Amino acid sequence: MEREFDFVIVGAGSAGCALAGRLADSGGDSIALVEAGGRDHHTLVWTPAGYAALLPRAGARNYGYATVPQPGLDGRRGYQPRGRGLGGSSSLNGMIYLRGRPGDYDDWAAAGCDGWSWDDVLPYFRRAECNVRVDGRDDHPLHGGSGPQQVSDLRTPNPFGQRFIEAAQQAGYPYNDDFNGETQQGAGWYQVTQHGGERWNAARAYLHGGRGGAACNGGRANLHVLAGLPVLRIAFAGRRAIGVMVRQDGREQLIRARREVIVSAGAFGSPQLLMVSGVGPARHLGEFGIPMVHDLPGVGGNLQDHLGVALHKRVGSPELFGVSLGGVFRLLGEILRYRRDRSGMLSSNYAEAGAFVCSRAGLDEPDLQLHFVVAMADDHLRRMHLGHGYSCHVCLLRPRSRGEVRLASPDMRAAPRIDPGYLSDVRDLDDLVAGVRIVRSIFAMPQLAALGGKELYSAGLRADGSDDDAVRAFIRARADTIYHPVGTCRMGMDTRAVVDPQLRVRGVQALRVVDASIMPTLVGGSTNAPAIMIGERAHDLIRFAPHVTLRLPEPALEA
Numbered sequence: 001m002e003r004e005f006d007f008v009i010v011g012a013g014s015a016g017c018a019l020a021g022r023l024a025d026s027g028g029d030s031i032a033l034v035e036a037g038g039r040d041h042h043t044l045v046w047t048p049a050g051y052a053a054l055l056p057r058a059g060a061r062n063y064g065y066a067t068v069p070q071p072g073l074d075g076r077r078g079y080q081p082r083g084r085g086l087g088g089s090s091s092l093n094g095m096i097y098l099r100g101r102p103g104d105y106d107d108w109a110a111a112g113c114d115g116w117s118w119d120d121v122l123p124y125f126r127r128a129e130c131n132v133r134v135d136g137r138d139d140h141p142l143h144g145g146s147g148p149q150q151v152s153d154l155r156t157p158n159p160f161g162q163r164f165i166e167a168a169q170q171a172g173y174p175y176n177d178d179f180n181g182e183t184q185q186g187a188g189w190y191q192v193t194q195h196g197g198e199r200w201n202a203a204r205a206y207l208h209g210g211r212g213g214a215a216c217n218g219g220r221a222n223l224h225v226l227a228g229l230p231v232l233r234i235a236f237a238g239r240r241a242i243g244v245m246v247r248q249d250g251r252e253q254l255i256r257a258r259r260e261v262i263v264s265a266g267a268f269g270s271p272q273l274l275m276v277s278g279v280g281p282a283r284h285l286g287e288f289g290i291p292m293v294h295d296l297p298g299v300g301g302n303l304q305d306h307l308g309v310a311l312h313k314r315v316g317s318p319e320l321f322g323v324s325l326g327g328v329f330r331l332l333g334e335i336l337r338y339r340r341d342r343s344g345m346l347s348s349n350y351a352e353a354g355a356f357v358c359s360r361a362g363l364d365e366p367d368l369q370l371h372f373v374v375a376m377a378d379d380h381l382r383r384m385h386l387g388h389g390y391s392c393h394v395c396l397l398r399p400r401s402r403g404e405v406r407l408a409s410p411d412m413r414a415a416p417r418i419d420p421g422y423l424s425d426v427r428d429l430d431d432l433v434a435g436v437r438i439v440r441s442i443f444a445m446p447q448l449a450a451l452g453g454k455e456l457y458s459a460g461l462r463a464d465g466s467d468d469d470a471v472r473a474f475i476r477a478r479a480d481t482i483y484h485p486v487g488t489c490r491m492g493m494d495t496r497a498v499v500d501p502q503l504r505v506r507g508v509q510a511l512r513v514v515d516a517s518i519m520p521t522l523v524g525g526s527t528n529a530p531a532i533m534i535g536e537r538a539h540d541l542i543r544f545a546p547h548v549t550l551r552l553p554e555p556a557l558e559a
């Protein structure tokens with residue numbers, strides 16, 4: 001195997017694939033995209049409903065991390081699935097296509113991230129996107145029609161999604177035809193990262209287009225996709241990153257980067273890789289005897305995640321996913337249907353419909369998101385129930401609680417120590433209480449209530465809203481991630497920032513971080529499209545602004 005490349009990118013997830021594909025197409029440099037997991041060519045990855053089999057437990061395609069016990073969640077450990085293999089978490093995610101709101105990015109810019117305002121990032125969202133609604137056209141002010149990331153409407157929307165949307169309208173929330181349009185408010189269908197009824201993950205978008213072939217590089221001779229090769233640490237000469245260390249043929253080997261090492265290992269993997277390589281808070285690294293390259297106190301801090309709580313309702317309808325004899329027969333038919341024309345229940349992303357709502361009057365933008373799931377999705381599908389039903393998750397879009405990622409071992413192959421600090425800011429809990437009430441008010445509307453059924457865990461909550469303490473207890477007992485950790489290699493201009501607005505790691509040379517970990521704050525939506533946007537924009541920063549040097553004050557050493 002060739003051992004020296006111009007760029008070495010660690011992690012073939014949403015951002016890493018976008019960056020690698022773009023870099024390979026825009027110049028003659030050689031690129032190594034080094035990914036811990038394997039290829040994504042698998043039925044369970046490409047069949048949308050297949051992720052139900054991958055989500056519940058750790059395995060070859062899912063890191064399946066656990067958090068440390070969370071005081072805010074009655075001491076429970078949260079679950080943190082993360083995609084492993086080409087496509088990263090875009091091979092395991094719920095496929096919902098969302099960007100957040102313009103104000104989210106304007107806040108980034110206002111916090112010192114020059115070049116990351118909405119006007120700056122919108123062209124990258126559009127460049128990335130091929131939205132079926134504007135297919136082939138590039139004159140839409142918000143959507144792209146010719147990018148590599150396919151975005152579609154669901155092929156076979158579930159009738160219960162329609163009932164949810166109508167129930168939400170009965171509860172006073174307007175219909176919204178496009179959550180990435182002018183306004184986010186209201187209820188509607190999600191658009192999904194699918195094409196022809198199949199998952200369109202970042203690997204298909206940017207690497208191989210879903211075609212076979214072991215190289216996975218879409219025929220580009222300068223792109224070397226090295227799957228199944230976990231990076232152990234970044235190699236430095238002084239403070240300059242010169243490559244990455246991997247274990248191959250029974251020994252550690254250096255893959256050398258002539259120009260840059262780019263870390264795209266995700267919100268947990270990227271800070272972990274920096275820390276095991278000697279870039280991070282000095283005292284913490286000292287606990288593990290890791291030789292210091294640079295004391296960067298912000299690495300691993302600022303962890304933010306969307307915490308959600310689900311309300312489930314058992315309803316005896318085989319239109320919904322569920323466990324029953326009738327359900328098995330229906331599923332067999334659905335498998336044949338999917339094989340025939342890629343439609344039917346197997347093209348479902350489960351969280352088919354949703355809503356953006358405000359927890360209280362007077363907010364400029366919705367602060368709560370609802371995911372209506374056409375199954376009783378309980379505890380990340382780790383707890384199954386007999387029968388059929390639906391659920392609705394409510395999550396807080398801009399939580400104030402902060403956590404951190406730390407090492408549990410100096411070995412990169414061990415799981416990191418993840419502490420999201422859920423509900424450490426009590427205001428988050430109060431906003432979720434409002435969210436639970438909103439979900440129940442929608443469940444109570446005729447379009448859903450007429451179908452009957454019984455709530456699994458929330459039936460005892462009062463309808464008149466007079467039992468906030470009980471709702472708080474319900475949330476503490478049941479809430480968990482809806483899978484959007486970000487912020488652990490935060491971009492900014494202050495002394496605790498990890499990367500500058502060109503995504504260069506502060507205090508060292510030839511090293512960048514490019515993935516969801518650089519987000520200063522969570523956006524008001526899910527995080528796959530924003531991670532891809534980050535990869536797209538990083539390409540332009542690397543290609544077109546390589547010689548701009550930004551000088552920042554060095555962080556003071558911790559006492």
Ligand SMILES: Cc1cc2nc3c(=O)[nH]c(=O)nc-3n(C[C@H](O)[C@H](O)[C@H](O)COP(=O)(O)OP(=O)(O)OC[C@H]3O[C@@H](n4cnc5c(N)ncnc54)[C@H](O)[C@@H]3O)c2cc1C
Nearest residue numbers: 011013014015036088089093094095096231269516526528
């Ligand atoms: C279950 C689930 C559901 C989700 N649902 C949605 C959704 O519906 N819509 C949405 O927009 N977002 C969703 N998300 C979130 C979204 O998918 C992620 O935010 C996004 O994919 C993150 O991209 P990334 O590039 O930062 O990291 P990732 O895509 O996670 O990629 C990181 C990659 O780095 C690799 N890596 C890590 N360490 C190493 C190492 N040492 N050596 C080599 N490779 C390494 C990993 O194997 C992985 O492939 C979901 C996520 C999950 C897990």
